[in-house]
Amino acid sequence: MKCLMFASIFPPINGGSAVVYEGLCQFSPKDSVHVLAPWRHYVTGEEIEGWREYDAKAGFPITRIELLRAPVVSSRSLPQSLWLHLAVDLPLKLRVLWTAVKLVRKEKIDCVCICELNSGTWLGLALRRLLGIPFIIYIHGEEITTESSYRIFGRRRRHYLHWADALVAVSQFTSRQLIDLYGIAREKITLIINGVDVSYFRPGPTDPALIERYGLTGKRIILTVGRxxxxxxxxxxxxxxxxxxxxVPNAHYLIVGTGEFEPELRRLVEDLSLTPHVTFTGRIPVTELVAHYRLCDLFVMPNRELDNHDTEGFGLVFLEANACAKAVIAGVAGGAVEAVRHGETGLSVDGTRVPAIAAAIVDLLTDDAKREAMGQRGLEVAQQCKSADRAPVFHALCARVAKTRRRRWW
Ligand SMILES: Nc1nc2c(ncn2[C@@H]2O[C@H](COP(=O)(O)OP(=O)(O)O[C@H]3O[C@H](CO)[C@@H](O)[C@H](O)[C@@H]3O)[C@@H](O)[C@H]2O)c(=O)[nH]1
Incomplete structure (x- = not known):
């Protein structure tokens, strides 16, 4: 059995979904997954830095393609989008389809996994229509909860979900949203709750070079990692x-990652005169990620649901921090309530209330015994959530779905 994984967000790009797909590929049986991913960044359209080196070392096959840039469709008015779709996206899609058809034949692909509902389902539908190959859609959360700016795209999402042969949900929360918002039958959903690579994320000493890099000697470090x-x-x-x-006068806030909200956050730091107490690291290489988690006293990400219902599907970063024996603070929104066990591996707070967030952070920063006990419990829990255990479940699903393949006479 071989699965073609079509992922518009795949390493070396950062992001939760990319990490999940990489884990599935790494831990799946050899030659059971073939990745089809773009060599351009899905937002900037620029060439992804280091993709050739990544592919050479990946240990599983990756075919890179030129893919449509999501903003071409989403950031413009509807007539403009339709015009751009015909002039730009359609020729690109035809080229991607041609590459995929050739791959399916050459690699003897039995099923397809669509990794991004909104931008990828068209390929699953096209391959099923042309070659009879069934497809699965992997769902994280925000792509089904966030309101689309155009009603037509919202409706299309519903059709995509119903047309898929099977769906994967990364949390109970995501599974519930599929059922409640889109009327998906429970039997169609396979729950593969996100796991963490515990062979990489594990406790260890703080790296003095990093303390020096950021000038953090003697500081109590609060950390956030994420887009x-x-x-x-x-x-x-x-x-x-x-x-x-x-x-806690020596508290320092270290923010790892990049994203569209960065200018707003930097403005806030200036407005609140917090410059000496906050460091933006920018994007850091994967090789340095674990060292950043080890650096902190407390991991914090008080996520909340926005007005457009954009919310966290799970919150992989909480598991990563826990796997390094760090206590965490999360918001009581989306799937984060599953990723964090309140009072056990960390604290869950109302992410819309600043005093609640401040109180929780002060509580844990000033109580070493409590914080360390939560970190230890977090470590135990994370060790039971290994990403390596997710791959066999995914593989079994692919095998089951592949049996429904309909042979075409051509
Ligand atoms: N190396 C590196 N990794 C980073 C950086 N920034 C984020 N990451 C990694 O990217 C992943 C999380 O990225 P997020 O931005 O926090 O998550 P997301 O893309 O919103 O993820 C979505 O899917 C996840 C997986 O199912 C969900 O867990 C999450 O809630 C959300 O729905 C984590 O593994 C984190 O370590 C960076 O600068 N450098």
């Missing part, structure tokens, strides 16, 4: 920082 988008609650942590500093 800098509004729902992650970094803005609220910044608003909480002045009152945290009153109780």
């Amino acid at each position: 800098l988008v509004e729902r992650k609650g970094i803005d609220m942590t910044l608003r909480a920082l002045p009152s945290i500093l009153e109780r």
Whole structure:
């Protein structure tokens, strides 16, 4: 059995879904997955830095393609989008389809996994129509909860979900949204709750070179890792920082990652006169990620649901921090309530309330015993959520779905 994984967000690009797909590929049986991914970034359209080196070392086959850029469709008015679709996206899609058809034949593909509902389902539908190959859609959360700017795209999403042969949900929350918002039958959903690579994310000493790089000697470090988008609650942590500093004067907020919300966050840091207490690291290489988690006293991401219902599908970063024996603070929104066991592996707070966030951070920063006990419990829990255990479940699903393949006479 061999699965073609069509992923518009795949390493070396950062992002939760990319990490999940990489884990599935790494831990699946050899030659059971073939990845089809773009060599351009899905937002900027620029060539992805280091993709050739990544592919050479990946240990599983990857075919790179030129793919449509999501903003071409989403950031413009509807007539403009339709015109761009015909002039730009359609020729690109035909080329991708041609590559996929050749791959399916050459690699003897039995099923397709669509990794991005909104931008990828067309390929699953086309391959099923042409070659009779069934397809699965992998669902994280925000792509089904966030309201689309155009009603037509919202409706299309519903059709995509119903047309798929099977769906994967990364959390109970995501599974519930599929059922409640889209009327998907429970039997159609396979739950593969996100796991963490515990062979990489594990406790260890702090790296003095990193302390020196950021000038953090003697600081109590609060850390957030993630794409800098509004729902992650970094803005609220910044608003909480002045009152945290009153109780913990040597607190320092280290923010790892890049994203569209960064200019807003930097403005907030200036407006609140927090420059000496906050460091933006920008994008850091994967090789340095674990060292950043080890650096912190406390991991914080008080995520919240935005007005357009954009919310966290799970919150992989909480597991990563826990796997390094760090206590975490999360928001009570989306799937984060499953990723964090309140009072056990960390604290869950109302991410819309600055005083609640400040109180939780001060509580854990000033109580070493409590914080360390939560970190230890977090480590135990993370060790039971290994990403390596997810691959066999995914493989079994692919095998089951592949049996429904309909042979075409051509
Ligand atoms: N190396 C590196 N990794 C980064 C960086 N920034 C984020 N990451 C990694 O990217 C992943 C999480 O990215 P997020 O931005 O926090 O998540 P997301 O893309 O919103 O992820 C979505 O899918 C996840 C997987 O199912 C969900 O867990 C998450 O809630 C959300 O729905 C984590 O593995 C994190 O370590 C960076 O600068 N450098």
